[in-house]
Amino acid sequence: MKELCRKCIAVGLSLLLVLLPEISTQAQAQLSTAPQVSQLPLHDYLQKSYLDLFTLAPKLTFNASDVEKERQALKSGENSCKSRFKDHAKLYEKQIDAARADLKRGGAQLADQPRHELHCRIQNLELLHSEADVLSSQAIPNAYDNLNAKLDLLVRWPEQYGRIQAAIDDGSYHNRRWGDVKDIGFREIAAGQRDDIKRGKDAVTELKAAGLLPPELENKAIQQYVKSVADRVAQHSDLKVPLHITVLQSKEINAFALPGGYLYVERGLLEEADDEAQLAGVIAHEIAHDTARHSAKLMKRASIASLFYQAAQVAAMVLTGGVAGIGLYYALQYGFYGLGMVLSLKLLGVSRDYELEADQLGIQYAWNSGYDTSGFTRFFDKMATKVGYVNGVSWFRTHPPFYQRMVDAQREIMFMPKKEGGTVQTPEFLEMKKNLAPVTAEAEKEEADKPSLLLTKEEGCAPPKKLEYKPGQPIEQLCSAEPRSVEGTIK
Numbered sequence: 018m019k020e021l022c023r024k025c026i027a028v029g030l031s032l033l034l035v036l037l038p039e040i041s042t043q044a045q046a047q048l049s050t051a052p053q054v055s056q057l058p059l060h061d062y063l064q065k066s067y068l069d070l071f072t073l074a075p076k077l078t079f080n081a082s083d084v085e086k087e088r089q090a091l092k093s094g095e096n097s098c099k100s101r102f103k104d105h106a107k108l109y110e111k112q113i114d115a116a117r118a119d120l121k122r123g124g125a126q127l128a129d130q131p132r133h134e135l136h137c138r139i140q141n142l143e144l145l146h147s148e149a150d151v152l153s154s155q156a157i158p159n160a161y162d163n164l165n166a167k168l169d170l171l172v173r174w175p176e177q178y179g180r181i182q183a184a185i186d187d188g189s190y191h192n193r194r195w196g197d198v199k200d201i202g203f204r205e206i207a208a209g210q211r212d213d214i215k216r217g218k219d220a221v222t223e224l225k226a227a228g229l230l231p232p233e234l235e236n237k238a239i240q241q242y243v244k245s246v247a248d249r250v251a252q253h254s255d256l257k258v259p260l261h262i263t264v265l266q267s268k269e270i271n272a273f274a275l276p277g278g279y280l281y282v283e284r285g286l287l288e289e290a291d292d293e294a295q296l297a298g299v300i301a302h303e304i305a306h307d308t309a310r311h312s313a314k315l316m317k318r319a320s321i322a323s324l325f326y327q328a329a330q331v332a333a334m335v336l337t338g339g340v341a342g343i344g345l346y347y348a349l350q351y352g353f354y355g356l357g358m359v360l361s362l363k364l365l366g367v368s369r370d371y372e373l374e375a376d377q378l379g380i381q382y383a384w385n386s387g388y389d390t391s392g393f394t395r396f397f398d399k400m401a402t403k404v405g406y407v408n409g410v411s412w413f414r415t416h417p418p419f420y421q422r423m424v425d426a427q428r429e430i431m432f433m434p435k436k437e438g439g440t441v442q443t444p445e446f447l448e449m450k451k452n453l454a455p456v457t458a459e460a461e462k463e464e465a466d467k468p469s470l471l472l473t474k475e476e477g478c479a480p481p482k483k484l485e486y487k488p489g490q491p492i493e494q495l496c497s498a499e500p501r502s503v504e505g506t507i508k
């Protein structure tokens with residue numbers, strides 16, 4: 018199954034690489050000096066998983082001009098793909114202006130039918146405009162960030178790997194920040210964790226009052242299972258406050274930590290995780306945010322009240338479907354953003370250093386709890402490599418660039434003292450998956466039954482004949498498809 022999907026994305030990407038004119042000169046990679054590995058063309062490696070690349074890269078050599086060609090090809094591929102959708106957005110804007118001008122010209126004398134048709138036309142165009150906008154500003158850059166990170170990894174990992182090995186050999190790795198992993202639970206990552214309890218509790222109350230938190234998932238067995246995994250990690254971490262963990266009824270693939278031990282896992286994350294080590298890896302990362310008091314540090318920069326105000330504004334736009342909110346509403350529908358992301362960006366802030374620190378500590382906590390330490394990386398890898406991974410984009414957008422994250426995580430994994438038999442899978446995880454299936458099916462049915470366009474102002478309009486993007490469609494397909502005329506897509 019996994020292999021199949023890798024192949025699909027490989028096909029999608031090769032199409033992209035072949036069809037875009039700027040990429041037509043395929044970089045021919047030099048044959049490796051390592052005899053066992055028969056080397057593929059450089060761009061073929063960009064479809065492999067990060068974990069495969071960690072193993073493969075040290076055995077491969079590429080010449081600098083091929084690397085440069087590939088980098089240029091990615092750059093022009095991204096630019097042409099982005100500008101295609103920017104152009105679409107501009108055209109839609111013009112069409113909206115024209116329709117508005119028609120309305121104005123018609124004035125009070127305009128008959129009901131042509132007025133209705135114009136309203137529908139504007140409504141549909143606004144949707145398409147939002148779609149094109151989200152694609153060019155979010156989804157496409159994200160897809161290319163991922164490819165660039167893999168190219169960087171091929172070029173830079175072999176040297177990094179050598180340095181990591183040297184640090185292990187001479188013992189200097191013990192001196193890194195938080196290198197005292199044998200003292201987990203007895204060291205202090207940040208003083209004053211207890212001060213965060215009230216802050217976290219207040220945040221939860223306010224979020225609920227503002228209607229910003231999705232409802233709790235009602236299935237007790239699933240809640241209990243996730244709590245047991247989180248408790249196991251928390252007991253083997255530096256957390257000094259009680260842990261409250263809640264699974265939310267939301268399809269977003271995300272988890273977030275409010276201060277003081279208030280952790281939230283969204284249903285989408287449970288759907289995407291393949292094994293308990295992956296889930297534990299993500300939970301450990303979130304627990305690390307609390308042990309290091311990242312949100313407390315970030316919140317000092319802005320008053321909590323003003324942050325809540327911002328988040329509430331965003332939510333209000335989404336719920337009322339105001340014109341300003343259409344883009345965001347659309348994005349939410351497709352999983353480009355989710356509430357977890359809004360919270361992370363607006364309330365908790367995003368700091369590259371804090372994310373890297375949470376990755377490092379999270380790996381340590383997973384290790385100390387007896388989990389397979391690669392769980393976090395494997396989950397990340399899956400999200401980045403999966404066909405249609407756009408749906409998991411909220412996880413990425415709240416986190417720092419791919420390359421450094423993957424390399425730093427791999428380094429920390431290599432620094433962990435060896436332990437035999439780390440937990441990867443458990444019967445309880447598989448049981449949870451069984452319980453989750455009907456819950457997901459029910460939630461999806463409910464979503465489908467809901468009037469899908471909260472923002473519909475004009476009733477009785479035929480939807481646009483063709484949308485810019487189908488949920489689940491790989492971004493690469495969008496970029497490789499023949500440019501279609503935007504004119505005439507709406508009647």
Ligand SMILES: [Zn+2]
Nearest residue numbers: 302306372375
């Ligand atoms: Zn994080």
